[in-house]
Amino acid sequence: MLPPKSHPRYHSLMTREKLVEGVKMGVTAIQGLIAHGRGEAFDYILGEKSRNFALKAEKAAVAMMLLANHPVISVNGNAAILSGKEIAELSKIVNAKVEVNVFHFSRERVQKIKKYLDQFGIEVLAACDAELKGLESARRIVDSRGILIADVVLVPLEDGDRCEILKKHKKKVIAIDLNPLSRTSLMADITIVDNITRAIPNMIKFARELKDKSKEELEKIVSEYDNKKILAEAIISIREYLTERVNEVLGLGESN
């Protein structure tokens, strides 16, 4: 049964329903539900909104993608269900390829994700005809027209083992991860600590704003960006949010 619209956590519950449907369709891995739960917990202590550090990272990420020669958006079973339509829209504006790349691999599942994304009117790469050397997990299986030759890769909801290898292959990595402490978050060139459901729409807005800017203007945005500072801001903001909640529980301060 679907949650009633009046439920205070209606949107969050509907997102879960979408992912459950994704599992039934064979698009989302069952492990994806657990991963989503971890994400929800971080989102909760980030205040469930796009904070300033996320917006700065989203803007720099778009600038980096616009400057790239061969940007690729890597899509797994969670990203496809949560943001497939928006990923398609973003890919068109920044001229990026979209490639299916999964941790829980089967050719059948990759084809199901591709078929799901096909409805959004973009070319979806899923040939699985090449390998990223140095990586043991199934994420090594890539498309020779996509991640293999990419210079910038956007990796939403990553499981941590691949970012390092992508970097060893001299690629710039943009991560979307609600956990600012994850290995992926710490290793990426740009870490977007935001829910993918807010991050991609924000990136679409930035892409529209930046797409006609000069190379110099885009380079300035990227060169002024400092990922360590952004990660620190994200962690501090969690601390501040929790301190506010402590004060609230003790009746010492305002609630928001």
Ligand code: PTJ
């Ligand atoms: O489709 P597959 O086979 O590639 O599998 C995808 C999952 C997500 C199951 C796989 O990549 C995995 O196990 O990921 P992890 O190791 O659980 O990491 C996922 C990260 O994404 C965690 O740090 C979560 O906090 C974060 N996360 C979860 N949901 C969201 C999120 N970040 C942004 N937006 C979300 N909605």
